[in-house]
Amino acid sequence: MALNLFGGGKVDHPMADPKRAREIVSELPANxxxxxxxxxxxxxxxLTRTEGFKLDRRLxxxxxxxxxxxxxxxxxxxxxxxxxxNQKFQENKLWNGAYDFWRHLGEAYELCIxxxxxxxxxxxxxxxxxxxxxxxxxxxxxxxxxxTLLRYGPVEPRVFxxxxxxxxxxESRGFAESVVAVYPGAHGQGSVTQEFLKAVMxxxxxxxxxxxxxxxxxxxxxxxxxxxxxxxxxxxALNYCFNLAEPRAPVRRITVKDxxxxxxxFGAGDGLSQLNQLIGQIxxxxxxxxxxxxxxxxxxxxxxxxxxxxxxxxxxxxPARSSERRHTAGSVTVVPGFAEILNTLDPASGDDxxxxxxxxxxxxxxxxxxxVSEGGYGAIVPPRKSEWLKVGTLVGLQSETSKHWGVxxxxxxxxxxxxxxxxxxxxxxxxxxxxxxGKSASNAPGDVQSAILLSTSPDAKGEVGVIMREGIFNGRxxxxxxxxxxxxxxxxxxxxxxxxxxxWAKFKVMQRSA
Numbered sequence: 001m002a003l004n005l006f007g008g009g010k011v012d013h014p015m016a017d018p019k020r021a022r023e024i025v026s027e028l029p030a031n032x033x034x035x036x037x038x039x040x041x042x043x044x045x046x047l048t049r050t051e052g053f054k055l056d057r058r059l060x061x062x063x064x065x066x067x068x069x070x071x072x073x074x075x076x077x078x079x080x081x082x083x084x085x086n087q088k089f090q091e092n093k094l095w096n097g098a099y100d101f102w103r104h105l106g107e108a109y110e111l112c113i114x115x116x117x118x119x120x121x122x123x124x125x126x127x128x129x130x131x132x133x134x135x136x137x138x139x140x141x142x143x144x145x146x147x148t149l150l151r152y153g154p155v156e157p158r159v160f161x162x163x164x165x166x167x168x169x170x171e172s173r174g175f176a177e178s179v180v181a182v183y184p185g186a187h188g189q190g191s192v193t194q195e196f197l198k199a200v201m202x203x204x205x206x207x208x209x210x211x212x213x214x215x216x217x218x219x220x221x222x223x224x225x226x227x228x229x230x231x232x233x234x235x236x237a238l239n240y241c242f243n244l245a246e247p248r249a250p251v252r253r254i255t256v257k258d259x260x261x262x263x264x265x266f267g268a269g270d271g272l273s274q275l276n277q278l279i280g281q282i283x284x285x286x287x288x289x290x291x292x293x294x295x296x297x298x299x300x301x302x303x304x305x306x307x308x309x310x311x312x313x314x315x316x317x318x319p320a321r322s323s324e325r326r327h328t329a330g331s332v333t334v335v336p337g338f339a340e341i342l343n344t345l346d347p348a349s350g351d352d353x354x355x356x357x358x359x360x361x362x363x364x365x366x367x368x369x370x371x372v373s374e375g376g377y378g379a380i381v382p383p384r385k386s387e388w389l390k391v392g393t394l395v396g397l398q399s400e401t402s403k404h405w406g407v408x409x410x411x412x413x414x415x416x417x418x419x420x421x422x423x424x425x426x427x428x429x430x431x432x433x434x435x436x437x438g439k440s441a442s443n444a445p446g447d448v449q450s451a452i453l454l455s456t457s458p459d460a461k462g463e464v465g466v467i468m469r470e471g472i473f474n475g476r477x478x479x480x481x482x483x484x485x486x487x488x489x490x491x492x493x494x495x496x497x498x499x500x501x502x503x504w505a506k507f508k509v510m511q512r513s514a
Contacts, residue, residue, distance in 0.1 A: 015043065036072040037073055037101050041100045045104055055125070079094055088387055102143040103144055131191075132182055134170050138199065163196060197231055200240065205313050224293065225271035225274055230268075235259075239316060241264065242264050246262070268314035272315060330399070334365045334366070336365075338469065339501065365382060366382070367379040377408070378423070379423050389421070404431040407432045408426055409499075434452060436451070438479065453483060467503070468503050470499065472503060
């Protein structure tokens with residue numbers, strides 16, 4: 001639905017003239033999404049600073065810039081998600097461009113709301129568009145939440161404050177539940193309540209344990225099912241709550257002891273059953289339904305994994321810790337990635353699995369351990385280090401008290417209000433053993449690959465875990481394992497996890513070669 005509003009009066013701004021405004025938009029770089037978005041942000045900033053616009057004309061210009069940015073911001077998001085994490089300069093540029101756009105777009109719509117309340121010239125004309133304006137401002141805030149979570153950072157308090165203010169404004173005006181055309185298009189219908197629920201449900205979905213690509217799927221899934229979410233002034237059977245009087249990240253309802261008029265309870269509602277139904281549909285058909293927009297991502301296993309993650313956190317019984325955490329103070333030496341772990345392990349280690357060596361030439365870091373459990377570590381990462389750090393990264397770990405190198409996976413990353421990065425690491429093994437893998441018993445030099453054995457003996461199923469370079473495991477071919485000058489035949493059982501630079505798989509030890 002295009003806005004058909006009146007032109008503005010005499011204002012010292014190029015976009016005060018409708019014809020010139022359209023020319024400016026047409027002159028945006030067509031083949032440089034990042035540059036185009038940067039120019040749109042500059043126009044939004046100047047528009048917000050400029051006084052004298054009639055409100056109807058201001059809204060018309062904001063709508064024009066919003067529409068002009070649609071394809072550009074989508075391309076920037078796609079480019080960001082496709083980047084390797086070591087491309088920090090480009091990553092920062094794209095992230096800042098996207099976040100700045102959503103922030104300034106939200107501020108532009110919020111200014112329209114404030115000026116309407118103040119009775120600016122043109123306010124009567126835009127009154128009918130007020131639900132749409134509030135919903136768009138909320139969507140811009142939701143996307144600020146999304147982009148913050150993509151960097152595992154703390155959401156600015158301002159974002160939750162504005163969400164609260166806008167929702168209360170819509171609630172007091174009686175249009176929070178009204179379904180309107182938020183944006184043109186087949187899927188543009190929605191309400192202020194629905195937009196509010198997108199923001200708080202995304203915040204409650206524990207995306208700090210997902211890679212950026214998986215976070216993209218999660219945000220799209222939240223948007224897809226948002227029409228089924230529930231919001232109430234009473235607890236009912238809802239799992240989360242948000243305090244409009246003290247707006248901050250939503251919390252589980254069980255953590256809130258005292259009821260208050262400002263509390264709003266929310267949850268997945270029928271969205272959980274719809275989500276589980278979608279999981280079953282994808283598992284059965286092997287395809288993503290055409291009416292489900294997950295940002296063009298079609299990889300079945302990737303999508304199912306994210307949807308199952310959401311199902312856990314939307315349910316009445318979110319995942320519990322597998323073992324008790326014990327608060328502690330200490331440090332752990334860390335090396336990043338499969339290749340660095342192999343470089344650190346000593347291939348000539350003895351029977352006692354003593355892998356210690358002078359690793360000063362390696363890329364090592366010391367992390368401060370704040371809690372420990374049987375399953376892993378919670379640690380604080382030093383500032384201005386760990387440019388490589390992201391969810392799913394394989395790391396080598398050596399504690400102060402151990403002579404062995406273990407192996408773990410980064411499962412969670414979060415930044416606190418002091419900009420300290422806190423990580424959760426799943427410990428896969430406490431003592432890693434370097435081995436050689438070959439596709440045949442002959443182990444010709446070109447066929448042999450270095451790998452990591454995760455245990456010194458098979459488990460109850462007769463299986464061992466092995467971490468190898470990405471692409472070696474195919475689920476069909478047996479491999480020959482050479483460890484400590486002895487050879488073993490490995491039959492593939494299952495892939496446990498495939499990372500960017502590694503495969504973690506299980507094998508049955510079928511026989512010992514002569």
